[in-house]
Amino acid sequence: MTARIDAALDAVADERATLRDERSALTAFDGRVAGLSTVTVSTGPPLVADPRPSGQSLSRLRTAYAETVMATPHYEAEYGDTVAESLAAEFGDDLAAAIIGGTALTPELRDAVRAATDAAQREREEFLDVLDREADSLATAADDIEALSTDLDTLDDRPLSTRSFDELHDLWTATRDLEARIDGVGLRRQETLRSHRNDLPGVPTDLCEYLYHDLSASYPVLASLADLGSRLERTRRRVERGLATTP
Incomplete structure (x- = not known):
């Protein structure tokens, strides 16, 4: 009589495990972002990177995202998207564009990424x-x-x-x-x-x-x-x- 409900309980348990993995991955990502060095840009909007500074930290941010958020056991089967697609889905198009298309990690950009990561954790x-x-x-x-x-x-x-x-x-x-x-x-x-x-x-x-x-x-x-x-x-x-x- 309760076989359907037993199956539903299993489905809920699977979804909880998925969310816990994602929450842990976001926590790990935030920790790595917090340790990245930034470059101060004297002019221009805060999410637009100065073309002169080295983009090494921004590249490391993208790598950190791929190695944490996109490295959960279920990720490929559940989502199977690219880094750019995943960032847009998780953080929005504007922030994803700054992360993918920028050339340097500014303090403002790092703060925006960390705030978006915190919001994603709270959603989980x-x-x-x-x-x-x-x-x-x-x-x-x-x-x-x-x-x-x-x-x-x-x-x-x-x-x-x-x-x-x-x-x-x-x-x-x-x-x-x-x-x-x-x-x-x-x-x-x-x-x-x-x-x-x-x-x-x-x-x-x-x-x-x-x-x-x-x-x-x-x-x-x-x-x-x-x-x-x-x-x-x-x-x-x-x-x-x-x-x-x-x-």
């Missing part, structure tokens, strides 16, 4: 917080669904033909109670999904579609509840038929 932290809540939501829902499934099995543990009218009526009432519990689990899950959307405005798609697009169901909890609801509906219909034919 926020995403990890949401994934922690998602994992808790999935685990709680799995426990609830297992308990509901067990209770449904207990209700239907002996033939309806052996039950009296009063017993069948009690059984029908119990199915309505189970239905209310199923609805409650679904409502709590929907609340969690809404909170994810509010907390992750930068995610381009719905979080479930992003995390679970390779699974049998993009909404594993709701799909499991739908299956349980169908089972319950079949039981209730049999009970209602029994009530109709039992004196």
Whole structure:
């Protein structure tokens, strides 16, 4: 009954591992950038490098990026882009252009890179917080669904033909109670999904579609509840038929 949710928990664990690797890589990159020497440019906009100074530090910055951020275990399979494409995706087009097309690392450029790196780290932290809540939501829902499934099995543990009218009526009432519990689990899950959307405005798609697009169901909890609801509906219909034919 909870196989879909178990698969979703595995997907969340994989995404958490990916984010932790990226956060660590960004931390390593920032440390290397902090140690690079800079060249002061007397005139011109702060992100435009003076053509006269040596570009050795800027080259080292690009190398540091490739050896940290782009060297995570999943990077090639997940992104597979160039240094220029990766910088643009991570830090924006303007800063990427200054890093790729510049000839010297100015103090202002280094500060801008470090600020962008810090922002990228914070994005990972926020995403990890949401994934922690998602994992808790999935685990709680799995426990609830297992308990509901067990209770449904207990209700239907002996033939309806052996039950009296009063017993069948009690059984029908119990199915309505189970239905209310199923609805409650679904409502709590929907609340969690809404909170994810509010907390992750930068995610381009719905979080479930992003995390679970390779699974049998993009909404594993709701799909499991739908299956349980169908089972319950079949039981209730049999009970209602029994009530109709039992004196």
